[in-house]
Amino acid sequence: MSGRLGAIGTRLAQLLRQTGAPVRIAAVAVRDAQTPRDGLPEGVALIDSPEALAATGASLVVEAAGRGSVGIWGRAAFAAEMDYAVSSTSAFVDEALLAELLSLARAKGRQLLIPPGALGGIDALAAAGRLPIASVEHRIVKPAQAWKGTPAADLVDLDALSGPTVFFSASAREAADAFPQNANVAVITALAGIGLDRTRISLVADPDAMLNRHEIRAEGDFGKMDLTFENRPLATNPKSSEMTALNLARLIESRVNPLVL
Incomplete structure (x- = not known):
């Protein structure tokens, strides 16, 4: 899992910890990996370049950093043969970007995941x-x-x-x-x-x-x-909803839980 640990990322980490989900946050992408961050789970690596993603061993990349990051980290995720969940879906007003990421996902046999965000149904x-x-x-x-x-x-x-x-x-x-x-x-x-x-x-x-x-x-x-x-x-x-983080937590837990609804 990777993504800038902002408001949604911080809440997501709290939810995963509270539910005891059997997942591990491998890395968090930041602008400067040399600057210490408080409140990160133990053992989480800080990375500041998409090229560093492959070495984290993650199976899923979660974007929650803004639409400018969607393409950059999506390309890196699929190059590293990881699935990619996008929160900043406004990036997909750009049809070419969506088509590109879908093509990369197909080529690698991976998935581009769109969580429900603040919605249900x-x-x-x-x-x-x-x-x-x-x-x-x-x-x-x-x-x-x-x-x-x-x-x-x-x-x-x-x-x-x-x-x-x-x-x-x-x-x-x-x-x-x-x-x-x-x-x-x-x-x-x-x-x-x-x-x-x-x-x-x-x-x-x-x-x-x-x-x-x-x-x-x-x-x-x-x-x-x-x-x-x-x-x-x-x-x-x-500007965001609690449900956005809750739906991200559900998406992640559904990848490891024996019962999926």
Whole structure:
């Protein structure tokens, strides 16, 4: 396992330790491996170049460092014949990057893994996609303060809202490209369903919201699907959800547990 041990990585390490999962964090990628880091599990190596990945002996690389790192570490992971799980799925608004990593994965007999992020029910949406899907809409509602520091602040006065306000409505590709930290899940929904350009995303700032809410509606030959999730923000990063780390922990544990759901 490798990745910058930021807010999500730190929480993931805590969860794996709490559940006693029989996995070992082999290495953490950092900008400077010579600078000591506090709070790392014992025996974890620090690496600062993709070339160092092969020597770690890992079987899975987990990215949680931002979309700029997705291609770099993905190429290194597949070159080292490791599977690769991507959290910063907004990187896949670049179709060429996604195609490249899938090609490398096939060539090495490895897997490019997309965790559900802050969502659930993605398995059902992906299953429904075996039949034609007519439409998928995903509404992302977060507290107004969670949108600060993003382009939302240029589109609406986040401090003056009196109720839920839609400030951006577009395709999943456009939403994830414009809001890579807040709308990674748009890509997950799109990849599971009808693609980045047909999936419709609405971004909402709600001054009264306490949780991050996702509302997904899909219709097609399978029937109709309505999914709603209200997630607590990650304590150390309100732009992300606790569920993001929980889903990463589940993905890792599913690789070693005898019972997989």
